[in-house]
Amino acid sequence: MKNMIIASTSTIYGSGYLEYLLPTLNDFFKNIKTILFIPYARPSGISYNEYTNIVAKAFSKIDIVVQGIHQFDNPNIAIEKAEGIFTGGGNTFELVNQLYRHDILVTLKKVLENGTPYLGTSAGSNICGVTMMTTNDMPIVYPPSFTTLGCIPFNINAHYLDPIKGSTHKGETRETRIKEFHVFNNTPVLGLREGSWLEVLGNKICLCGNLTARLFQKDKEPIELESGGLRF
């Protein structure tokens, strides 16, 4: 039975890394002592070790020890044995590229379906959806596929941003981009604003945090979902 937290961002404005989520994580991970960290998304290209150190420092506040998946000889066995798993943010293309390169997507999906507690933030949340086709990231590497875990029956758009009123910029808004996605694809897309996260327990999905989230469905007007109310 799935047991996942899928967050828009690791960090909200004016707050430390994972700080706003720590009370939730303290409860969510209360039965485990170690977490396997997947650092493949490498924000700003930092090394796996640097990234793992940042994460270890945050989790030390709730007495959880963090080990990077790169520190294991066999990443598939590391995933199978993990008490809990966290995939951090960064570049979704590189994250997905490495998931395929290390051939761990199938194992990761299996343990998540079987209930290993999972936290994803940003890119680590994007991979929970059906595809990574609604990421905001730059395609800095070419992954072998855009297909991701499909642990939820829709796609995530992390760091969802509303159109900026009075903007003079002519690049597409986030909403325009997601509508373009629906010209070619049927998968619903949930725009998760910074500070929102999903709690997935089995097939029940709950929107948490203080904000609404914006649900885009093909050929329908987008709707705002209230916190606490999401069901798929």
Add this chain to the structure above:
Amino acid sequence: MKNMIIASTSTIYGSGYLEYLLPTLNDFFKNIKTILFIPYARPSGISYNEYTNIVAKAFSKIDIVVQGIHQFDNPNIAIEKAEGIFTGGGNTFELVNQLYRHDILVTLKKVLENGTPYLGTSAGSNICGVTMMTTNDMPIVYPPSFTTLGCIPFNINAHYLDPIKGSTHKGETRETRIKEFHVFNNTPVLGLREGSWLEVLGNKICLCGNLTARLFQKDKEPIELESGGLRF
């Protein structure tokens, strides 16, 4: 000998489609009567016909007739016979996908190297670079490759945006994304702000418009290039 205009955007704030470029285009296309339009990028998913009609209306102001590449039985022959070519903006992933699907990338590169006048805006400019890996667009389709025309020895970042001072948003800035690109790639990237364009004549490349452009090179500090001064 190459003869290209590579523009950040088709449209600047407060102005009509291609309006700010028309005086330049009137001169650039002065010897031709027809333009072949490549509508594959489909902004907001509009149809090829709708998109071609918008472009035809703009070019009618400088007495040029526009034909969409989709109106020809053989797109490769259409490209070879074209007096001039324009690729419009929209989604770069879908544009590149269709260029591969119709197998026209090689022919397009050949005629551009041989001097067929070319205009690109936004996505149509991204494809002039070495790869499409510095697009801002959403990966709504999976193209067979990210390799593009390579008519210039660097990549374009269209609609380049400076970091917004005082922003509370925690998603990556454009500069951060381009720096992440350089963790994995060596190709220089030119951030072209809206209102800037490149004029390419043979191997001479000139930055036009009133703004500076931001050049990113691996392991170097970004630099601002003055209008008129670019050479590669």
